[in-house]
Amino acid sequence: xxxxxxxxxxxxxxxxxxxxxxxxxxxxxxxxxxxxxxxxxxxxxxxxxxxxxxxxxxxxxxxxxxxxxxxxxxxxxxxxxxxxxxxxxxxxxxxxxxxxxxxxxxxxxxxxxxxxxxxxxxxxxxxxxxxxxxxxxxxxxxxxxxxxxxxxxxxxxxxxxxxxxxxxxxxxxxxxxxxxxxxxxxxxxxxxxxxxxxxxxxxxxxxxxxxxxx
Amino acid sequence: xxxxxxxxxxxxxxxxxxxxxxxxxxxxxxxxxxxxxxxxxxxxxxxxxxxxxxxxxxxxxxxxxxxxxxxxxxxxxxxxxxxxxxxxxxxxxxxxxxxxxxxxxxxxxxxxxxxxxxxxxxxxxxxxxxxxxxxxxxxxxxxxxxxxxxxxxxxxxxxxxxxxxxxxxxxxxxxxxxxxxxxxxxxxxxxxxxxxxxxxxxxxxxxxxxxxxx
DNA sequence: AACATATGTTAGTGGCGCTAACTTTGACAA
DNA sequence: TTGTCAAAGTTAGCGCCACTAACATATGTT
Numbered sequence: 001x002x003x004x005x006x007x008x009x010x011x012x013x014x015x016x017x018x019x020x021x022x023x024x025x026x027x028x029x030x031x032x033x034x035x036x037x038x039x040x041x042x043x044x045x046x047x048x049x050x051x052x053x054x055x056x057x058x059x060x061x062x063x064x065x066x067x068x069x070x071x072x073x074x075x076x077x078x079x080x081x082x083x084x085x086x087x088x089x090x091x092x093x094x095x096x097x098x099x100x101x102x103x104x105x106x107x108x109x110x111x112x113x114x115x116x117x118x119x120x121x122x123x124x125x126x127x128x129x130x131x132x133x134x135x136x137x138x139x140x141x142x143x144x145x146x147x148x149x150x151x152x153x154x155x156x157x158x159x160x161x162x163x164x165x166x167x168x169x170x171x172x173x174x175x176x177x178x179x180x181x182x183x184x185x186x187x188x189x190x191x192x193x194x195x196x197x198x199x200x201x202x203x204x205x206x207x208x209x210x211x212x213x214x
Numbered sequence: 215x216x217x218x219x220x221x222x223x224x225x226x227x228x229x230x231x232x233x234x235x236x237x238x239x240x241x242x243x244x245x246x247x248x249x250x251x252x253x254x255x256x257x258x259x260x261x262x263x264x265x266x267x268x269x270x271x272x273x274x275x276x277x278x279x280x281x282x283x284x285x286x287x288x289x290x291x292x293x294x295x296x297x298x299x300x301x302x303x304x305x306x307x308x309x310x311x312x313x314x315x316x317x318x319x320x321x322x323x324x325x326x327x328x329x330x331x332x333x334x335x336x337x338x339x340x341x342x343x344x345x346x347x348x349x350x351x352x353x354x355x356x357x358x359x360x361x362x363x364x365x366x367x368x369x370x371x372x373x374x375x376x377x378x379x380x381x382x383x384x385x386x387x388x389x390x391x392x393x394x395x396x397x398x399x400x401x402x403x404x405x406x407x408x409x410x411x412x413x414x415x416x417x418x419x420x421x422x423x424x425x426x427x428x
Numbered sequence: 429a430a431c432a433t434a435t436g437t438t439a440g441t442g443g444c445g446c447t448a449a450c451t452t453t454g455a456c457a458a
Numbered sequence: 459t460t461g462t463c464a465a466a467g468t469t470a471g472c473g474c475c476a477c478t479a480a481c482a483t484a485t486g487t488t
Contacts, residue, residue: 042256047444062466067445123397124338139399169416173383176390183337185353202383205419261475276435281476
């Protein structure tokens, strides 16, 4: 395949994209995501992403302010994808059921185990992430999915202080489980073979019995 | 101060230390610990630690295999110090009491908040850490402190499967709380002002009532 | 006193993040 | 159709870093 043909192909494939040769931004984000999973967020290098995308090492700086900004894009995308899976898994359970709350936690842990690199980016590496409004909003949307289902379980029309306070330990538990798993601090097969069962039991104890319908 | 005098001084100050000029290893570990707290584990550089310790950039490689090995030393030290604080805090409470279990969790979270850089090293950055026997042993000792007090609370003579399974969600909760706090994913003052209260309530619910004495 | 070894230094390599200056490309208006 | 401009790519280079090889020196032992 000649260089000319390659250029032509890219133009045709990505007609809607901006200028020169295609959606380099998306290609770089995808390359970053892949490399972060392969090597880990700390071993990721911009140069390698450039090699993977077939551009010079200066090219990314037309689309991102710096390395952190590239990683941030991956983190935001990850947060949005996790939320999609959460709402989907939640929707499959009965409204107001405990299983609905549990399902969200399982998605959380599952995401961490499947994409530990992206998951670390989503929460760790706080550099300037927490100041960024996009990822903050994406994170709060995720949180909102949990809060809504906890409120429904408790038969509350709104998310009030009690919902927040009861949701918090659930969140910490799921978050901690995720990190302990991806950091290999717990051997799943030996110690606690059935994470979902543990999660359901603990959630039930933390939330208490469901109030009766009025 | 001349170079000769400086050398002499170092010899006198650190008489007990190994060879040339003193316990450079300890100095480097201390400099690393400080820099990791200041800049974060990912922004830490060996060069800067060398500058802080007043040696050339090649000096560390007489004491550590590489950068990771330096960070590992800090992580191991942190794990040991956390365990010391755990046993101390636990010892101040009544044997077999719920407060004893809670006290361990509070130390865990407190350590994370006070030394987030070291804490991240202790659990994150799994590179080759989990294969290292020293930090693994130090971590298991920490875990052992918790297990012993949970077993005592449940009036079990030994750490059995039930103790493990009941301790696990406690650990995940405390671990998750620590990371959410240091990653600023939760604003302590607004959402959940009283972490110890949350911890005690949740621990009580997860462990259930204490069995009666036989 | 002489040696062997532990522990330091200097100098250098290759990789990285990032920037400045230049070049190419596509869109659009004259 | 063509000239102009801005977007988006390139090359070259800077300074920092992790790490190594080769050399220098101090120390304990004999």
